[in-house]
Amino acid sequence: MKLVVEPYGEEHVEAVRAFNRRLSDAGFPQKLAESPTPKWLPPTHGVPIRQEYYVARDGADVRGGYTLKPQPFVVRGEVREIADYRFPLSEGIADRRFGMLAVLLLKDALRRQPLLFGLGMGARSEPVARLFGIFKWSLVDCPFFFRVHHPRRFLRGIVHLRRRPARRVLLDVLAHSGVGWAGIRALQSAKRIGGGFRERTAVREVEEFGDWCRVVWRDAVEAYDLVAVRDSPVLNALYPPHDPRFVRLRVDGGTGPVGWAVVLDTQMQGHKQFGDLRVGSIVDCLSAPGRERTVVRQATAWLERRGVDVCVSNQLHESWCAAFDTAGWLRGPSNFLFAASPALAERLAPLASRARRIHMTRGDGDGPIHL
């Protein structure tokens, strides 16, 4: 085994197909992309965010690969390119001859870009999170928030909470008796602080991010120790105007734009956690300091007017967490992690206290997959 990790090119496609077949034959559904050009975020002139594919070649065979998503971030006031380390896949999962490959892939990524992070990962017990832990990456939980709009449908449909028979019975009783409805409403109301909006604000759907979002970015950036650059070229690449899944909400105050949110309204079908619920998600958001709650409440109201059963979001920054807390959202167990490479963690030291000044949303990672 003499492994060479290199950028994925057309010459690797056949070997990648063979790799995917070997994994499939061994019972693993994971795959490497069978094209070297990413469908989402391909390298594009003038767009500072992209995906790069790398493969590990063993002679004529491909034995694994990974993806980098480099993009500009502001790290404590300084613009730096930082990359998301995504979808590492090694034949070691099926064949222990290649057990060392996961290490080589991660080391290769760090060699190309020492300022790396991982996002999502599922749980600390997942192999990637454990690998990060072994290599002394810093792991931080990104709180999970949810808000139930249709309590009865939620209680009857939330697969994640209905796995045990006894709990299913309890949730059915709560749903049919109205106690669940009353309880959820009471909990959410108790957390909601303040009545109507203090000033006239308005939310509207926009087809793309225009120059107006530069105002929001300029006002917001100093509030964060780590935040991805969120200007119109980046946002229109992340959330392409032609993609019907993304809804871009612009929130205006009395004097102009104060923030925005990207939301999804997804009718689930047999989802492993949400079953057949209609799920609204606040995927990404930004606002001028102090206007976070306005954005959360406007986005929530917009999703609820559309008829979603439940809204969900993951957030890390303290102001956004406080905004969700005080906008009537509840916290649930989070399986969404932020992992910083040692070099990135050093720039954010002490990470334990600075983590709450990091802005991370689902939009910073894999995008809104599964939602």
Add this chain to the structure above:
Amino acid sequence: MKGRERIERTVLDAIRGCLAEKGAPRPDLGPDTAVDASLGLDSLDWAAVVVQLEGELGVDPFASGVDRELRTVRDLVEVYDSACG
């Protein structure tokens, strides 16, 4: 003890330690042992071995890429020996 001998012993000790933690000690482990499926280490085990070797030998040979075959423990020792200079 010469540098290379020390590296070999450190590599063997790291692998033995990892195997012992998994409850699969290998008393016959030596330089010619293949670092393949027969050894019984998975990706996370190798990660732990590499981190331990980085700590004990003070070098990270993988940081600049490794352009050689890794078939046996001896190959791994060579990699660390080259990195130690």
